[in-house]
Amino acid sequence: MKPYQTNRSRAYYRHHRKRVIQRKSKIAKQLGWHSRFTGSFAKGKIHCSCWMCSQKTNRNGWPHSQVIQLARFNHQLDDDRS
Structure with a gap:
């Protein structure tokens, strides 16, 4: 959690983390990607930004x-x- 006090509970952060993971894992499933851990979808991008793609x-x-x-x-x- 953040070092300063907020008025949001841990359940709030858990809910949104789960929502983001579900959205990104659904996109990865449509593209045929396989991930070892679903938690890796919690942060960062899920697309390739290399110069070829x-x-x-x-x-x-x-x-x-x-x-x-x-x-x-x-x-x-x-x-x-x-």
Whole structure:
């Protein structure tokens, strides 16, 4: 617990920790991941942020959102030309 006094009980923190673990373990189960301990989902992220997996990378060109936007613009230009 935190070093200062709060008005929340241990049951409150246990409840929210359990809720977070359930949410992240459900996502991991959908992706086919296996974890040794479910408590590892209590903190941190559950996605990969490496440069190969990230969609928002500037390493290989435009960010994902701008690639979609450019594709829409090109589609509109093609429609206007024909």
